[in-house]
Amino acid sequence: MNNKITRLAKGAMLKAMPGHITCDEFEDFIAEYFEGELSAVQRQTFDVHLKICEDCRAYLKAYRNTIALGRSAFTRGDAPVPEDMPDDLVAAILAARANEV
């Protein structure tokens, strides 16, 4: 089945339910979620979404792995960024590192 259509259908369904976010919204705020910058209410909304959405559980897991990988790669200095790392994740890692300094 077309993944994009499944995702749109799921988004429409989630939007109709109060207190739920869509996968797109989840992805938009994943950096804040990961850094613990969400309010308690937002975080709860995220946790509910994670419980019902296998896709986002996988996405969060991949995100966490990539951040961990990215941090260790960057702390080794000139280690190359993995080729399959999406640009937005590289940007997120760089932003996270900038905040740490």
Ligand SMILES: [Zn+2]
């Ligand atoms: Zn989702």
